Ligand SMILES: Nc1ncnc2c1ncn2[C@@H]1O[C@H](COP(=O)(O)OP(=O)(O)OP(=O)(O)O)[C@@H](O)[C@H]1O
């Protein structure tokens with residue numbers, strides 16, 4: 050059985066339908082990537098899984114539990130944590146305070162503590178007392194990832210963690226993903242950067258206009274398949 054799955058998932062913003070029957074699944078200790086162009090519905094899918102957007106109960110399952118209509122705090126308590134698009138740190142709080150926020154609502158013993166987050170991203174230890182706003186974009190992204198890990202999630206959702214960062218910084222951040230996986234979490238990595246996604250994922254789903262247009266292991270998918278699934282066959 051999949052650890053987490055969506056079943057014929059739909060999502061709306063008012064009258065606008067953003068997702069049309071999306072089926073994805075992620076297994077224990079697996080990393081999947083969701084790729085797709087601007088507006089494809091990637092963030093909407095993450096919001097639907099994490100409870101920011103509510104759906105019919107059976108549209109999202111965590112093992113056998115139907116969580117599609119559960120609120121975000123309950124889903125986090127069940128072990129699904131999100132690194133949101135745009136990081137969303139508390140600017141007036143220090144690095145360490147931002148990290149500690151991640152433990153509210155799910156207090157369980159696990160691999161991730163302040164100490165292991167600082168091992169993962171040593172620069173955060175040096176900057177532990179700096180306010181969130183004093184950090185570079187890459188450091189802020191590290192805090193956002195660390196904050197989500199502090200709840201020791203079973204599934205970590207990462208929404209465009211490379212957005213707006215320099216290539217060398219992106220490389221640095223992506224180095225943490227195998228370590229997060231090795232510590233026992235499953236990951237859903239949303240990316241516009243196809244290369245980065247393919248390098249890190251066990252399986253990839255491509256989205257276009259609110260639908261899954263392609264899925265498979267990176268080594269099974271040709272460049273043409275991905276191009277068509279990403280932009281549509283007419284491009
Ligand atoms: N709060 C909102 N209200 C209305 N429409 C929205 C809202 N958020 C997203 N949409 C629309 O839903 C569709 C999917 O958007 P979504 O943000 O999920 O795409 P995305 O794949 O994450 O794009 P990006 O790569 O730009 O982050 C788009 O057409 C977008 O304009």
Ligand SMILES: [Mg+2]
Nearest residue numbers: 091092093134
């Ligand atoms: Mg998005």
